[in-house]
């Protein structure tokens with residue numbers, strides 16, 4: 001199939017609070033991915049960096065910064081910013097270059113050194129910035145939105161605090177088996193219930209932390225992979241980077257209000273569901289083909305939402321899927337076998353790349369103690385602030 | 397701090413949005429630059445008051461002090477605020493806002509009727525920042 005690219009290498013820098021700069025993490029991940037691929041940095045034709053806005057100047061630090069640290073060798077360069085979807089857009093840009101014949105081998109890198117506590121907008125008075133406004137006018141932090149979604153699910157679908165806690169229990173158990181995860185300790189439902197409420201109804205252990213971390217991939221044309229001796233590599237079959245469709249009817253970060261649906265009827269499904277739909281259509285598969293999923297569990301309740309948005313179950317059935325063990329290791333569609341953001345925390349430009357690393361290792365059968373049986377198709381899902389969709393389908 | 401997002405006193409207090417004169421789409425916070433309907437070539441945007449009442453879509457609170465640019469006095473103990481997302485029937489949109497002081501999440505339910513009232517976001521010696529608050533409609537009042 002001509003729309004596929006090979007994943008030759010995957011690598012990470014362990015996530016945590018390490019107190020160093022994002023370049024160091026990114027270079028470590030890049031070197032790990034290059035070593036995994038068996039490709040020399042000098043033989044990489046293009047590098048795509050997912051930007052961080054915290055480690056330096058927004059918009060133009062990532063790609064060339066990593067290239068300089070690895071040693072200037074003249075590669076084509078691109079840097080992308082799409083908030084939490086930055087990593088997927090970096091993968092998308094790399095794939096486009098490969099499919100267009102502009103590069104045989106592309107290194108994709110995302111890394112960040114996150115600040116402690118709540119994410120917050122940059123300083124200064126900026127009332128034309130919706131992200132600034134929601135803090136200034138409402139004090140609405142990211143967890144406030146997670147709380148709104150969680151409470152809404154409880155009211156509409158009957159989800160319980162115990163359901164939310166069980167997501168954390170599941171993901172923490174997976175993270176305990178992952179050497180790259182920040183938190184490597186099992187968590188009980190009692191511990192979730194005993195943690196402090198941050199934004200009703202969600203508690204500290206329902207919400208993901210911020211972390212330092214990095215992830216990298218070496219992608220190539222299928223032709224190059226064959227010549228390189230990788231006859232049957234993990235392949236990326238789809239990269240969804242869609243925008244929403246007007247009017248959006250779910251109150252999304254960082255908005256103060258939804259669009260009005262009084263004049264223009266909303267499209268079928270929400271923005272989040274359209275992200276997966278676009279990936280499935282491009283890959284020529286459906287949710288029934290999925291062996292595992294890595295989803296963006298900013299909060300425990302949000303993971304249940306993703307089950308529905310990925311089509312793993314019907315609307316409102318996410319908690320039942322969890323309760324039935326379908327998304328646990330050994331279930332029909334294990335979700336967040338890496339441990340998810342619950343175990344990693346957020347390192348914004350790296351997380352969508354890290355999801356693809358996990359899927360790659362699972363599809364190769366090299367995920368060690370976390371390995372699930374017979375994985376053939378993996379999907380990732382993510383959503384970037386300001387309307388950036390992100391989903392990747394990889395197959396073996 | 398934000399110009400012309402609300403106006404009026406007492407029962408006349410309203411959130412102000414804008415409406416496209418070509419396609420009639422309504423925007424809040426007010427959109428004065430362009431109509432965001434992809435099916436509209438764009439029209440003049442005229443100020444329009446939003447419905448006074450709506451129903452709770454969801455709610456939450458902030459148990460920890462939010463970072464700047466939220467204004468709060470770090471010398472004072474943190475008092476959690478309540479946030480309510482309110483569905484306006486006529487506009488078919490959801491608008492977020494803080495509740496009036498004294499309303500906690502324990503007082504709220506999804507679907508409950510609320511109305512918009514003027515409020516104070518913060519005040520220091522020199523400035524009072526006004527805002528809108530959502531207040532549960534008194535049953536039988």
Ligand SMILES: [Zn+2]
Nearest residue numbers: 416419431436
């Ligand atoms: Zn219009």
